[in-house]
Amino acid sequence: xxxxxxxxxxxxxxxxxxxxxxxxxxxxxxxxxxxxxxxxxxxxxxxxxxxxxxxxxxxxxxxxxxxxxxxxxxxxxxxxxxxxxxxxxxxxxxxxxxxxxxxxxxxxxxxxxxxxxxxxxxxxxxxxxxxxxxxxxxxxxxxxxxxxxxxxxxxxxxxxxxx
Numbered sequence: 093x094x095x096x097x098x099x100x101x102x103x104x105x106x107x108x109x110x111x112x113x114x115x116x117x118x119x120x121x122x123x124x125x126x127x128x129x130x131x132x133x134x135x136x137x138x139x140x141x142x143x144x145x146x147x148x149x150x151x152x153x154x155x156x157x158x159x160x161x162x163x164x165x166x167x168x169x170x171x172x173x174x175x176x177x178x179x180x181x182x183x184x185x186x187x188x189x190x191x192x193x194x195x196x197x198x199x200x201x202x203x204x205x206x207x208x209x210x211x212x213x214x215x216x217x218x219x220x221x222x223x224x225x226x227x228x229x230x231x232x233x234x235x236x237x238x239x240x241x242x243x244x245x246x247x248x249x250x251x252x253x254x255x
Contacts, residue, residue, distance in 0.1 A: 161238065161252055164249075167249075168183055168184075169182030169238075172234060173234070174235070180192065191239060194226065216229045218246055221242070225246050226238070226239055227246050229253060
């Protein structure tokens with residue numbers, strides 16, 4: 093009897109999960125090339141989870157910073173909004189709609205001006221009136237607008253919110 097030849101199955105090779113290889117160039121001149129093997133599905137899930145946690149922690153940090161700012165002298169109030177919710181704290185609650193429209197218009201106008209003038213991404217915008225200042229800060233998913241009296245140091249408020 094002749095021994096049976098063992099047949100290799102191409103289907104078995106296709107079913108085997110092979111890692112994907114990603115190449116990141118660190119320097120244009122080829123100073124360092126980093127290669128890493130990744131399991132396609134698992135790595136994407138963990139990266140998405142890490143991004144969500146990072147955004148949640150940034151959102152919590154902004155809320156903490158804004159809560160400390162609202163107690164400062166000369167602060168009229170703030171609006172903190174994202175795609176899912178909005179927090180509004182104003183000294184004059186009867187003007188909530190007016191301030192919300194003003195906040196939204198400030199963001200839209202600053203983005204439009206930046207686009208028209210080819211200025212790049214907006215870090216923050218300041219609108220200064222005769223008595224009031226409006227500081228608008230787009231921060232990834234969150235948008236913060238702080239309303240303050242003209243005498244308040246808006247640079248300090250921006251630094252406190254960003255830090």
